[in-house]
Amino acid sequence: MDTVNPPLPDGYSAVPAGKIANVVTCLEMLEKPPAKPARPGEQGLTIERWDRPDLGEYRALFRAIGEEWMWFSRLVMPDEELRAILSHPEVHVYGLTDGGRRIGLLELDFRTEGECELAFFGVVTDAIGQGAGRMLMNAAIDKAWARPIRRFWVHTCHFDHPGALSFYQRSGFRPYAFMVEVTDDPRLTGQMRRDAALHVPLIEPR
Structure with a gap:
């Protein structure tokens, strides 16, 4: 048994008010x-380091x-920790631009030898369904496998866009594990808008 991360018991596990529980698929x-x-909608878009x-x-x-979609990890991370990640030579950040506007983010993490983590991947809401995501994913796959890796991996969660999991699977990723993440709700700590991610109920402590 993993004593550091023991398995959750079968059945329901209570989550305290003020917390959120997130089911993650790896x-x-x-x-x-x-x-x-490629799709026609990708024309005019560029990906830049x-x-x-x-x-x-x-x-x-x-x-x-x-x-x-309840992305908050980089919003709550201390500046120095985030700066250290983004400036690391084995962390490659790309922006997808449409004209002079950044509409997408791609972050590849090669810090583990032989692996690449698709650390962050996404496009702004008005670019979803327009071909931008496919262009960005094609670039992610090409750039990851241009390095001598054995494994390219990502995790997504049930808070994310409802099409995210199927998109990753269509792109060639295969699920291998579930995890549950319990954290403070960032909408109650002031780190996100209280009306963000309305598909995730906000339950305040009494």
Whole structure:
């Protein structure tokens, strides 16, 4: 038995008010899949390496993409910790731009030898369904497998866009594990809008 992370008991487990419980699905690909075709909507979009991004600009894009899907980890992370990650030579950050506007974020983490984590991936709401996500995923797969890796992996959760899990699977990732994450609700700590992610009930302590 894993004594550090013991399994949850069967049945229901109570979550205290003020907390959120998130079911996470871990997925991986062990070889590069065939490329998916581009769509006409991808024309005019560009993907550019974003070296040592300014924390304010990075968090603004992170929030624009993920606030409705309960992306909050980089919003609550201390500045120095986030800066250390984003400036690490084995963490590659890219922005997807439409004209002069950043509409997508791609972050590849090669810090574990032989692996690449798709740490963050997403596009702003008005770009969903327009081909931008497929363009960004094709680039993610190409850039990850251009390195000598054995495994490319990602995790998503039930708070995320309802099409996220199937998109990852269509892209060649295969589920291999579930996890449950329990954290403070960032809408109650002031780190996210109280009316963000309305599909996730907000339960305040009495």
